[in-house]
Amino acid sequence: MTSHLAVMALFAGLVSIVFATLLRTGGRDQLRLGWRLFAALVVGAYLVGWLMFLAFR
């Protein structure tokens, strides 16, 4: 697997699962926090990536 985006999404997914399970007890709450964390990690990494590209090109 050499797609950077796929590896990043996989990493974000696994980290989100652990944090959601750790920080929430109810299944629905865990799912909600997990999705939020996943979205925040992927979107955040994407934005930082673009900012770095624009700043250092």
Next chain:
Amino acid sequence: MTTSSSSAAPRDRRTVTDDETRRGGAWVVVVAWFIPGGGHLVQGQVGRGLVFFCTLALMFALGCGFSGRIFPFQLSDPLIFLAALAQWGLGLPRLLAAMFGWGAGTVTATTYEYGNTFLITSGLLNTLVLLDAYDVAMGRRSR
């Protein structure tokens, strides 16, 4: 006199209970460090324990699969030392990696840095899981 003797008995009973709780907490920490999610499993939180076990073991396996490196304790390079410390946060998988020579680390591989990130993060996440299991054992968190 009667009052002091009646108040002493519950205090003694409580001390024994606290000692047992502390001993139980230490045991949970050892299990949670050695087996990812094991601390939750021994306390009856089977679902959470299995989620932690599957996720963290998968992260570690992916880290090795992505040609990540299992770092040695090298004091001359503080970053390598810290990475090794983080990787030791995962007991059994790290021990198996040392025994079977996994995680040799191919620097030229495209996914080398991803592999390192997966390996280091899995160890750090297990440290958080371990602390959570300890809190549950000490009664600071609801089961």
